[in-house]
Amino acid sequence: MCMKRKTTFFTSLSLFGFSMTIAILTGQQAPSEAPAGFDTPTLQTANAGSQSISNGISEPAGDSFARDQQVFEAREDSRLGLGPVFNATSCSECHQNPVTGGASQITEIRVGHTDDNGNFVNPAVPINGGTISGRSVINDRAICPDVQEHVPESENIRTLRAVLNTLGDGFIEAIDDNTLIGIANNQPNLSGGEINGEAIQVPILEAPGQTRIGRFGWKDQHGSLLSFTADAYLNEMGVTSRLKPSDTTTICKITADPEDAPDELGMANIDHFAQFIRGTKVPPRDTALAARPEAQAGQTIFENIGCNICHVESITTAPAGTMLDGGTFLVPDALGNKVIHPFSDFLLHDIGTGDGIVQAAPQDTAAKLRTTPLWGLRMKARFMHDLTSLTLERAIARHAGEARHVAKQFRGLTASDKSALIAFLKSL
Ligand code: HEC
Ligand code: HEC
Structure with a gap:
């Protein structure tokens, strides 16, 4: 796992350098942060x-x-x-x-x-x-x-x-297919072959x-x-x-x-x-909680033990003007070339909680679920697809299958490192 730690770190560094180079070569603007906020209060009148x-x-x-x-x-x-x-x-x-x-x-x-x-x-x-x-x-x-x-x-x-x-989902729609495939292809390298996110092709009704x-x-x-x-x-x-x-x-x-x-x-x-x-903004962080040293230390632990291999921290959307959804949707300026922090790879994984249901083929998806995006996590009182986990510790404890080594790393943390990780999750 020590090795893996280094690989994760260097890979993200070199990926960063790579996208910077592309931006310079193509003259494309550097991506900007997607606007965040719980800014759609119920309309009474x-x-x-x-x-x-x-x-x-x-x-x-x-x-x-x-x-x-x-x-x-x-x-x-x-x-x-x-x-x-x-x-x-x-x-x-x-x-x-x-x-x-x-x-x-x-x-x-x-x-x-x-x-x-x-x-x-x-x-x-x-x-x-x-x-x-x-x-x-x-x-x-x-x-x-x-x-x-x-x-x-x-x-x-x-x-x-x-x-x-659904808040911020326009940005998820604006992610290029190849970005998700790239994340999937990289996961075995980051995890000694254990984590293999599955990307499936689904029909566009329109x-x-x-x-x-x-x-x-x-x-x-x-x-x-x-x-x-x-x-x-x-x-x-x-x-x-x-x-x-x-x-x-x-x-x-x-x-x-x-x-x-x-x-x-x-x-x-x-x-x-x-x-x-x-048109919705992405779920915002609790900036006061996120700024606390404990939460920041917790984020480093989240990265070091490999939670971020599936709960991917940052993704950049396709440039404005890209044609998506089978030629029916042009990425608008508001959604294009934006950095989002969904804490998900949007891929299917078997972490031992699969519910047996198949909606979009193939059959092997019966045992899999999409990595839940962790943005907006602090607005939940129950967790996982069936909402039967009432604490974050219980939700993490249910991670097995592809996530078994990462979950084992979590179990091996000291009590203070565990609580730092939880403090980080509660700032999301
Ligand atoms: C009875 C509750 C309920 C109602 C009403 C409802 N939804 Fe949902 N919505 C869900 C559930 C449950 C899911 C997860 C579905 C699944 O994958 O099994 C979901 C998922 C979604 C998602 C996918 C979000 C994501 O990021 O994956 C979208 C988009 C969505 N709903 C839009 C709508 C729209 C538009 C309406 C009104 C026409 C609507 N929903 C009405 C319960 C509801
Ligand atoms: C192999 C991929 C993978 C890894 C690694 C992983 N997760 Fe998950 N995570 C998932 C999937 C898939 C789900 C949804 C499972 C379900 O609902 O049954 C999930 C769900 C969760 C949830 C519940 C979110 C909600 O809204 O209900 C939390 C919290 C969470 N993960 C935290 C973590 C933490 C912390 C780590 C590191 C210790 C971690 N995960 C590692 C794939 C992963």
Whole structure:
């Protein structure tokens, strides 16, 4: 591990020198820090939008960041397309802590089973007069008693999944595929071959036939924010859109698909959701806590024992003007060439906590989860994908598999080094 320490240090030094050289050779501007802040307080009234501050992203003609946020906070009902099955009535019902777009303590249910070859199979969920199939989510709510879902006894793979933060996700979308592949390729060198992040190609719904490296969701099941919002609108709220045009069941339905129609600006709600998320700042550090010597010592320990091999500290987004998402999204000035500190590699790892669910192929992802970004960690009271770890120590103790040597290093720390590491985590 002593060797590894040196390799990590020198590799990051030489990578830094390398990118400096590229910047000088290409005449490209040095990247700047992404703006940080919990600056999207819940809008109580239509004109409270002035309190909400975006990262400076340019808005489509006639649109505003406050309007995008209002759509993200709007409560739906069955006349607007909610259900028949759903989990909550607005995006911000789950994405709220401490401001609109954050995470929260809400979990949802995913289930399934394996076939004779050991491959994951989605459940067929019986409801009164029909079946809901083709997905692993079991919705907790329904607009009428007939369609209420229940976990079939046959589905012996069962897990809870926590809400994820969306603040700053526009910067994650703006990371070039090759940056993530580069991180993955470097991990075996940094870890004596033990850590091998998996990057998977996932479909871009708005660019049929095109794929990109997945980076959103616990399983990296999406690579574009517009794709994720359309998926969430259907699976969390039961609202269909041009990208997810069919509802899970027709029973109890009183609206025609697709329910999410364009407004007078030509934007559907999914467009406003994606525009809102792309306009949010990254979760800010607690600068007072971060400046304390204990937290700073803790960060050095975090790096020395190799937590940062997966929880990657700094990533630079693609330059403004880069075309992403299968040719449908041009990186805007506000998101391009920015340094972010997500403390994640956005890759899938088997650290022994895999929930058995497969969302985007291949099958080996059943045992894996995306490295949770640690930015905004101090806004959580429960941890890990199922939120069953109630302290950071317990969350770290669950790291095994690819993380077993790093976790062993943690266990070997002195009590004061451990508490310094925890003090650092609490400043995030
Ligand atoms: C019932 C709670 C709930 C509601 C309502 C909800 N979400 Fe989520 N959201 C989640 C959960 C849980 C996840 C993690 C999903 C997974 O990967 O299993 C998530 C993940 C996300 C992510 C991925 C974040 C990341 O960095 O990986 C985005 C984007 C997102 N939601 C957008 C939305 C939008 C837009 C809406 C409204 C249409 C919405 N969500 C409504 C619970 C919710
Ligand atoms: C091999 C990659 C890897 C390494 C090394 C690693 N982690 Fe993780 N970490 C993960 C993954 C994957 C998850 C999500 C697991 C889950 O939710 O079941 C995670 C989750 C966490 C969480 C929970 C975050 C939340 O919001 O719930 C914390 C805290 C954490 N890691 C801290 C650490 C620390 C501290 C170290 C070093 C001792 C470390 N990790 C090393 C991959 C890694």
